[in-house]
Amino acid sequence: MFLKVLLVDDNRYALNHFSNLVNWEELGFSLIGTATDGIEGMELYEQYHPDLIITDVQMPGIDGRELARLVKQKTPDTEIIFLSSYDEFDYARAAVDLKVHGYLLKQELTRDILAAKLKTIRDHFSEKMQNAHQQIKSSLTTCFRMSVNELESEGYPDRKLCKGSAFFFIIEQDHIPEQIALQSDCQVKEAQYNRIFPQLSAQIPELTYLIRAERFIWIAITDDRKDSEKSALVAASFLREHESENFSVYLCGKVETIMDCRKRYEELKYLSKQRYFEGPQCVLYADLFDPPQKIPKTHMEALLKMADSIWDTEINDLDEFLSSIYKPLLHQQDFDSFIRMTCHILHAINKQLRKNGQPFDLYDEETFYLLSAKRIIRWIKSKIILIREFIHPVYSDMTMRVMDYIHQNYSNPLLSVEMIADIAGLSINRMNDILKKDLGQTARKYLAEIRTEKACRLLEKGLPIQQVAEQTGYSTPSYFSHVFHKSLGISPQEYQRTKRKNGAAAP
Incomplete structure (x- = not known):
C-alpha cells in the first residue's frame, strides 16, 4: 500500500524540482498532488487526506506552520516535513511544537537525503500501523468476550x-x-x-x-x-x-x-x-433477511399435540404427517419452534426405544451430518421407520422377496424397477403400494437407500470413488456422486475425507 504525499511550495520551480527528485513509488509513496500556497494545500488535504505533507514554511496567506497546525488539529497522525531556505531556530522550534516529523533545508536537499528521510517515515508508519492494528485486534477480541450491556455499563x-x-x-x-x-x-x-x-x-x-x-x-x-x-x-x-x-x-x-x-x-x-x-x-x-416471525403460542401447542399421534400414523402416510407438523415452522423459518418440535419428537422416539428394549442407538454417525432442517426431518423419518420395524417387524411375503432380491442384486447397474416387479409377480404400481405400507417407500427409493448405505461402508474402507460406484451399481462415478450428494447432502469425497479425519473405521 502506497502512502499518499502532498507537496506544498509557493516557488513553482522548487515544486517541480522536488516532485521529480525521487521515484516516489519505488520508495512506497504516491504523489497525489502539489499546491503553490497553504490555501490550495488545505483544499487538497481535505480532498485526498494524505499521509504525508511536505511543505515550505514561508508562504503568503496560510504559511507552512499554520497549515501544519490546521492539519494536526484534524488528523494528528498525518506526518509533516518542513522545507525552508533558512536554518533558523524559530522554524526548528515550530517543528518540535507542532510535532512535525522533520525539517529540511532546500539548498542541501539531495536525492539521497530525501530518500533517506522518506524511508524513515515509511518505517515509522509501518511500526505505527502494526501497533495500531494489534491494539484494535486486541480490543476486538476483548469486545467479543463481553456482552453489549457489560461494555456499555463499563464505558468501554x-x-x-x-x-x-x-x-x-x-x-x-x-x-x-x-x-x-x-x-x-x-x-x-x-x-x-x-x-x-x-x-x-x-x-x-x-x-x-x-x-x-x-x-x-x-x-x-x-x-x-x-x-x-x-x-x-x-x-x-x-x-x-x-x-x-x-x-x-x-x-x-x-x-x-x-x-x-x-x-x-x-x-x-x-x-x-x-x-x-x-x-x-x-x-x-x-x-x-429479517428476524423470523414466531409461531403463535396456541398454534405451536396444537402442532405439538398433533405430533403426539405420530405412532398412530400409517407408514405410507408418514411423509404427509411430518409435512403437516413441520410445514408451518419451515414457512415461518422459526428455528426455535422447529427445534422445540424436533426435541419433542425425539423424546417420543426415545420413549419407544426404552419401551422396546433399546433395539438400536438413536444417535449414530449420521447425527454429525444434521446440518439443515430438511436433513433433520429426513433423519427423524428414518428413525421412526426403523423403530416401527421393531414394533411391527412382520412384512408380507412379497416385501421379503423384494428386499432379498435388492440386497443380492444392488450392485447390478442394469437392475430396474421392472425387474424387481417381475420378482414380486405384480405390477409396478401394486408392488409399490405394498412396499409403501410395509417400508414407507417405493422399490426405487429402497434400492437407492441400500446402495447409499453400502457406498458409505466402502468409502469408509478408503476405496476409490470409481470402484465404489462400480460395486454399488452405478454406471459412472459422476452419476454416483450426484445421487450420493442428493441423498446425504454431502459429496462422496467430503464424506470420505471426514471419516478419514475422524478416524472412523468401517464396521
Missing part, C-alpha cells in the same frame, strides 16, 4: 476500525443444533482456526482483522475501499475446497467502529439459526 472505549468505513462478514462452521448435540452427546470438533486464519489471510490480502468471536464463529473485517463482497466469497470458496468441515458465510455490511461491529453482530445472531433452513455451506446477505 470505542475506536474506529480503519480510516474509512469497514466491511465485516461472519464465518460460521456448520454444526448440528446445540439442543441435539446436548441430547446426543455428539461433540462436534471445532476447526483449527489457528491454522486456518493465516491461510485465509494469505488468500485475501485486504482482510484486515480475523478473530474468533465464539465457538464455531469467526469475525472477518476488510477495508471497505476494497471489493469486500468478493473477499467474503473468496473465503467461502477457499474453505469449501480446502477444509473437510463445512462453513457458511454471512455478509453483514458496513461498520465504522469496534462497538458498531459488536452491536451489529448481536443483531444478526439469528442468521446462525437461519442457515439451517438454507442448508450447509450457504452464503447469506444480511440485508435480505
